Every structure is written in structure tokens, then in C-alpha cells.
Amino acid sequence: MTFVCLVEHKAVSYEHLFAPLPLKGMILPNRILVTAMVTRLSGEDGLVNQDIMDRYVRFATGEAGLIVVEATAVHRSKSGPLLRLCGDEFIPGHRELLKRMRDAGPSKVALQIIHFLKIARSGWRQTVDMLSRDEIAQIVQAYGEAAARVREAGYDAVELHMAHAYTLSSFLSAKNKRRDEYGGRSLETRMRLPSEVLVRVREMVGPDFPIGIRFDGEECIKGGYGLTDSKYMALRFAQLGADYVSLSAGGKFEDAIKKESEPLYPYTGYSGDRTMPPASYPDGANVYLAEGIKGFVNAHGYHTPVVTTGKISTPKMAEEILRRGQADLVGFARALLADPDWPKKARLGREDTIVRCIYGNICKNLDENFQRVRCGSLWPRDYLHAPLAPDDVAPPVWGSDGAGLAAKLNENGQVRLTWRAALDPLGVYGYEIFRAVNDGPFVHLTSSLTTSHVDEYALTGNRYAYFVRAYDFAGNRSKISNTANIIILPGFAVPEGRSLTLDGDVEAERGFSA
Amino acid sequence: MTFVCLVEHKAVSYEHLFAPLPLKGMILPNRILVTAMVTRLSGEDGLVNQDIMDRYVRFATGEAGLIVVEATAVHRSKSGPLLRLCGDEFIPGHRELLKRMRDAGPSKVALQIIHFLKIARSGWRQTVDMLSRDEIAQIVQAYGEAAARVREAGYDAVELHMAHAYTLSSFLSAKNKRRDEYGGRSLETRMRLPSEVLVRVREMVGPDFPIGIRFDGEECIKGGYGLTDSKYMALRFAQLGADYVSLSAGGKFEDAIKKESEPLYPYTGYSGDRTMPPASYPDGANVYLAEGIKGFVNAHGYHTPVVTTGKISTPKMAEEILRRGQADLVGFARALLADPDWPKKARLGREDTIVRCIYGNICKNLDENFQRVRCGSLWPRDYLHAPLAPDDVAPPVWGSDGAGLAAKLNENGQVRLTWRAALDPLGVYGYEIFRAVNDGPFVHLTSSLTTSHVDEYALTGNRYAYFVRAYDFAGNRSKISNTANIIILPGFAVPEGRSLTLDGDVEAERGFSA
DSSP states (O other): OOOOOOOOOTTOOOTTTTSOEEETTEEESSSEEEOOOOOOOSOTTOOOOHHHHHHHHHHHHTTOSEEEEEEEESSOOOOSSOEEOSSGGGHHHHHHHHHHHHHHOSOEEEEEEEOOOOBOTTSOBOOGGGOOHHHHHHHHHHHHHHHHHHHHHTOSEEEEEESTTSHHHHHHSTTOOOOSTTSTTSHHHHHHHHHHHHHHHHHHHOTTSOEEEEEEEEOOSTTOOOHHHHHHHHHHHHHTTOSEEEEEEOOOSTTOOOOTTSOOOTTSSHHHHHHSOOTTSOTTTTHHHHHHHHHHHHHTTOOOOEEEOSSOOOHHHHHHHHHTTSOSEEEESHHHHHOTTHHHHHHTTOGGGOOOOOOOOHHHHHHHTTOOOOOTTTSOTTOSSOOOOOSOOOOOEEOTTOOOOEEEEOTTSOEEEEOOOEEOTTOEEEEEEEEEETTOOOEEEEEESSSEEEESOOOTTOEEEEEEEEEETTOOBOOOOOOEEEEOOOSSOOOTTOOSSSSSOOOOOOOSOO | OOOOOOOOOTTOOOTTTTOOEEETTEEESSSEEEOOOOOOOSOTTOOOOHHHHHHHHHHHHTTOSEEEEEEEESSOOOOSSOOBOSSGGGHHHHHHHHHHHHHHOSOEEEEEEEOOOOBOTTSOBOOGGGOOHHHHHHHHHHHHHHHHHHHHHTOSEEEEEESTTSHHHHHHSTTOOOOSTTSTTSHHHHHHHHHHHHHHHHHHHOTTSOEEEEEEEEOOSTTOOOHHHHHHHHHHHHHTTOSEEEEEEOOOSTTOOOOTTSOOOTTSSHHHHHHSOOTTSOTTTTHHHHHHHHHHHHHTTOOOOEEEOSSOOOHHHHHHHHHTTSOSEEEESHHHHHOTTHHHHHHTTOGGGOOOOOOOOHHHHHHHTTOOOOOTTTSOTTOSSOOOOOSOOOOOEEOTTOOOOEEEEOTTSOEEEEOOOEEOTTOEEEEEEEEEETTOOOEEEEEESSSEEEESOOOTTOEEEEEEEEEETTOOBOOOOOOEEEEOOOSSOOOTTOOSSSSSOOOOOOOSOO
């Protein structure tokens, strides 16, 4: 029988994560940032609608320090469902959105503004070398006017989208094919339009309004730029008075996978995986970008806050990133989509009730398939938004038969877990699956809405132990299930004097494959 | 006038880099490893020829601790020029090669052995899911027999190629599409064939013969594996008795760019850039892989040496990697191709005479174009191998007119440098270009065989100073040239109270663009 030790950090305080951050006139209540995420919730008209309001009010309830509302077009170009701010008629909707968000919680709110080039279902796409000098001047103008409207609408800050596959990023890109002073032949000329846009936006919003820049620390494509270039970009933005720089990665057209009769979508290739690293990537896979850039910018005498993002899941990890000085703010997209109450729960010492993102990227797949974005891994079916936590302290319970957790080895090396449903008067939300290897500590492996899971990472020669626990809509966890144990023997000869186990005392129980 | 301060570290000793490393019975004289590099120097017959001998004897002269001779086929499949060891008839050539290498220097010598699948000019390629169980058994057999021949031929070690686009790597890959016990559905089944090969090779070479494994720490393709998986692979190899693990990255077919009427070549996409990071990547771009793997393997009680590779250029950086414990050995391909005497020069405190790789990747392009691999950036035209350093202490000198270095700003933001040729009775080999920003230290920017260079990384608002110096075939450096200064003003409005300079006191000299 394996001894189960599961520590719940109810009393941990995250001093760096909850240190307020002054940013121009305003003070962010904590270092947690909701990064701009595409939602596909707005209509073709580009107006703020009820779904948009519900989504962002839900975030505001959760108490993130800064919520960056999704990319909003500065121009009138045709596109799918997308917020717009290319005219004054769009302002009232944003005013209403902000009023409701401020009623819901203490978060500061920024709006991200974007310019993008044309794409066609044929696969054709407009590239920066096709733009005339007049068109470039219009981009500068459109950004300036939209930024003025952002302030007019009552936002606390404006964020300029210079990341991924969009116009300003394509100028910064090492793949910029222009040959003039906005062109790709030198780093300076690649930075010229983004610099002009930042200068114009500053003129339009005034010296006291915070401006953030979101851009790629690394393009993650063949011949793309990396930290060698992006550290200079960050320095330039700092020199020109940006109030924060927020690092993303990848998300480019160059390696996107074309689907028949659909326009090219920039998050479908390797670089798109790097924007939203799936479960197979280590946590914090892109932190090195913020760390490299912050070190460089600080060493040159600028203290512009740097935001890191990309598969950062726990308050503990976020705290550690800040404590080590790798970044000044920690941005989350999927983790806070999964559970918008993450910040509040961490502040209250109730991180044990956080619904943990499993980085299954169903949200990303929905976006790729032009559907409304929701958490398809964790939210109950048919929920368009994260469920609101009810006032409930009673956890789910296992039925009289117990959880009946069983582990079975497949021929192809997977361990298949099955268990019985738990019970809760207000409804069971999901199940967390924990695993221990060779009597090591139990670690959260993943979560599931269903009563089964396949572990593809069990290795021969080792003893595995699993348990599951159910959670309800308030995040209360049930007691843990029975522990299911399995020992896996190698299906090939192990050399004499060698063992595949970590401690060498594995008992034979069952072989693996014929 | 800018004060020039150029420190030459003649007396530095690299204590970690030159610490001997016991590896089974043998002792590597230092921690410097020449990684296996494709040369395209052998004939279609797969025999060791004179060009192969010249290439590796040149490396041996340079005193690297371990030289890994290029990938040599274990099977009889058709391919381009490639060494083979699929029969005893190939052994005598390797015996002769080893004899000459041992006469030339103290390096230990390993042979890398490889199995690859079929590819066609049409774009078709054989994948692992097309292999029968018999064919898989033949792969195990072929590796075992070839490894026995490696020992028979007199090598000090055998290295199993499990990296990039080749057979064993394709089994390890997260893209392995098989569904049986050698398949892609679990990490265990992906590791099964590589495990079987390692076990068989150990049986064939005996317990006292060193076996190294070269594999990808990260695939760097959409849906590929990363450190999350590769740390378990390294642990498995350690458990099965591998004597070192050597980390590469990328080099996959999945993102390769197809050229008409040529078979697909696996280093042409983004993942190929990650195998051999070009100049735009930071130095040591892949060190994090070795660091993550070494930490994991060591924490599990194994002390199998870990090799890191990928754009590590200077002895100082290599020493620092070892001192920090990020790796146990440092592998070099391009840097030691550029100057095979790098290890000897570092040992003698004469790193000031190293011919520095500029990571221009002409070597990689030659390979991609099915041509014999040489250093096209630095070696004199028509040299198939690195020139041998003559016994010469007289450096090149500038003519009576001086170097005449001039810097001129182009419209597209590039600084164009031109200078006069230097003179040397035994011939000038090349020129090194140094740059300082705003009175900071002069840093080596790149090197050139010609008398001009274009700097694409000069930014507005800054003062740049450049000088060049010539070097001869013994690596002796000339006196530095005159210093060429240039100040670049922004071509756009800088906001009041902001400056693009690092110290704020730039004098106007010349504007940039109209």
C-alpha cells in the first residue's frame, strides 16, 4: 500500500505576484495579466455584444491585475467576427463594457489594437512589400486615431499588437522583403514603421496614458528573428516611451498549414505551437525570451516592465519567475480562460480550488476552425463561459461502491484508467488525476470531464500509482479515490547489472506486450 | 577619437575544458568533441578515400578530445556518397584512417553509425509505419553487426545516430505513426526499437567498449517532442548503459522544403536551422537541452556524460558551460570545421589566433546542394580542407597608405565598410571586423575573406566605431586599422524628453534617409 501525501498550500502568500505595480498614473493591483485572446464572440459588425461583455466581466470577477481585451481592428478591412475601433461609432459599446468590468472587480483594463493585411481563401495574402508609402502612412494614422479612441472610451491603457502574423510584426520580421527604408535589409528599417506607430500613438494619447507593446521575442520560423534582434526591439520601444513590453513567440504565416478553401491561418504550424505551447512542452517554455530581454533592457538603464507568457500554470511558478527577476509581470491566456478566478483564489490562499488548465489546446483548435473560443477540455459541455463558482463548501463524494479506480496496460504501452462518477448536489465539474512513480510524490498529471484517462507516459521497469479526485463548481475537491497500482516489465532484454527502475527493487507483476 | 582597448587572453587557462574525462577504459584528453558532420567526401562505394583521410587527420592535428567520424551506414541501402560499414570489406579503410589519425594527434576517435529509410526524388519517403516486424529485426541486427565492425576496425567508441530525420529518431519521434509495440501511442513504445538497438550493440561490442547516443533534445517541428520527453529518453539510455548522450535538435523531414527533382532534404526547414543555428541565433541556443537533461539524469542517480552542441564559439563560453554544470562535454561542428586547431590553440593560450566561425552556414548550404562540404565563408577559395598553419610569427601588415577603412550609411539602414588589402609574404588569410557602440568595448562582429562588409545591425541615434585587422595562415593578427566612426540620426520624430542613444549626448553628424 502506497502512502499518499498531498500537501495543500492554503497558507502560502505570493509576495511578488501580489506586489502592486505602478504604471504611469495607475497602479496594477497585482502582477497577473490576462493577455489578449481571440474569442470570435463579436459579430461581423465589430461592435461589443453581450457575449463579449460576459466573457470579460467573467475575467474581471477573477481579479487579474490587468486584463487586455482582445485585438480590435484600427481599420475597416473585411474580416471575420472581430472587434473594431475604426470610428467613433464603436466607442459606446466599449464604454459599457468597461463600466460592467469595473463593477465586477478591481482589474485595470487595456485594449489591444491591431492592423492586419488582406488574405484570401485562394491562399493569396498581401505582404508588406505590396504596401505603398501612402498605405504605410495610413497605417500610422489609423493606429493613432484608434489609440485616441481607446483613451476616449475610458480604457486604462492601450496595447499595440506587433506580434505574430500581423502588419507591424511583418515589418519587424526578418522575412520583411521590402527594400526601402521600411524594409528588411537592416534591423533599423524593420523597426521603422513600428517606431513611427509608437511615436504617433504617444502623440495622440498624451504623455500620461500607458502604452504596451506585444511582440514576438522569437519568430520560430526558418530564417526568422530571435533574441539577438528582439532585445534591440525591446530597447527601442523602451527608448520611445513604451510603458510595458509583452513577449509572445511565433504565430506566423510562413509555416502555417493551408486548409482547402479556407484562408491561411497563422497558428497552425510549429510557430503556432510556440505561441500556445501544448501539454508536451515544458512549463514556461518561452520564459527565456522575457529573461533575455529584461536583462538587456535593464542593463541599458531602462526599467520598462517586461511581461512573460506561455504555459505558466501555477501561482508557485509565476511567483518564482518574478522572484528570480525573469519578468515583471506574468501573462496568462489559457490558464485564466480555464479558470478566471485563478488570481482571486491565489490571493485568498485557495489555489487548491483552481481548475487547472491541461494545455489540451481545444481552445486553439476552435479558433483555427473559425468557431467561438471556449475551454473545451474543462468547461461543462454547452458552457460558452467559465462557470461561476457557487457559494458552496460541500465537496463531491464518492458513491457507496467507492471510486473503483482501475489501471490497465494496453499493448501499445498506454495505461488506461477508469473510475466511477462522484456525486455532488450542485453537480460534479471534473476530475483531477494524480500519479506517483516508484513511491515518489503524487503529482497532478491532468484533469478530465469524463471518468477515464489514457496515460501515454508510463515506462517499463517502473511502479506507478494513480488516484483521482472530483471537484465541483466551487472548486471543492472530493476525498481521493482508491490508489490503482501497476508495475510494468520491459518487453526487451535488459543488460546484466542494469535496471530500468529508479531504485532497483521492482517486483514482477505483469509483463508488457507479448 | 575613440580609445581602443582590445584584451588578448594569452594566459587564460581553461581548467574545466581541459580536464581529462575517463570514459570506460579510455581517457579523453579534454572535453572538446568534434560532432559527426556530413562531408560528402566519400565515394558512392562507401569506402574511406584520401579526401576522408585528409579531413579527419586535419581534425586530429587539432587535438580535440573525441572526434566522431561522420555517419556511416549499417546497411546496404542506396544513397549518395556516404561511408559504409555494412560488411567486413569496409574495415581496412577505417583501420588505415585510424592509424593516420593516431599518428597526427592525441584525439580519441568514435564512429557514428546510421540507418536511414528510403527517399525518392518524387518526394515519396518511406516512414516507420511501413516497416514489417522482420525489417525492424533486421535493423537491430545491422546495428549490432556494424558496431562489432567498429570495434574490430580499432575505433575507441561507437556512436549510435538517433537524431534528426533518420530511422531510430523517427521511432522516437512524437510523429511515429505505428500503432503496435514499436509505435507512437506511448513514449515507451517509441523508445522500444532504440532500446533494443542499444541492448544489441552492447551485446556485440562487450561491456568495456564505450557507446554514445546522439539524439534530439527537441524535434522543433509542429507536434514534435521536446524536453518533456527527451529527458526520459536520456534516462533510459543511461539505464541501459550508454556511456554518453549527445544532444542535437531538429533536422526533420516534416518541415523540410522540397526542391523540384531532388529528394527531400531534412535540414532545409526551421528544424534544420535549429540543428545548425545560423548567425542570427544567440550563442549556445541549444544549451538548455543539455542542461535540462543532465539535471534530470543526474537527479535520478546516473552520471552518464552529457554533450551539448549548437553555435558554441569561444573557449570562454565552452568553459563557462562546463563550470556551470550545464554539460559534461562540449561538441563543435562548424567552429572546428572553420579551425580544426581550435582545441590546441585554446590549450596553448593562443585562442587569439583561432579563426572564428561566423555561422554563415555556407557549409550547410553545400550539403543541402549535394556538394562536398567545406567552410565557404573563411577558407581560401579552392581549399577542400582547412589550411595548415605554417611556422610563422610575422603578422600581416597594412600598406603605406594604411588600411583606409571607411564606413558609409546606405538608404536602407546598412553601414557599408570598405578597406584596403593587407600584406603578408605567406599570404593574408582573412579579416576580422570589430565594432563598438557609443564608446563601449570593441567586439568581434564577423570575419571576411574580402575587403568589405555590410553591417545590418547599426541603429539610429547611436555612434558606431569600427576597425578591422588582417590574419595570416598561422593566425597572426595585423595591427588594427584606422577606426571608422559613424553617427546615425533617426529618420522619424523622437518624442520630447526621449532619446535613442544609450548616454544621451550624440552629436548630429549625418541623417539617415531623405
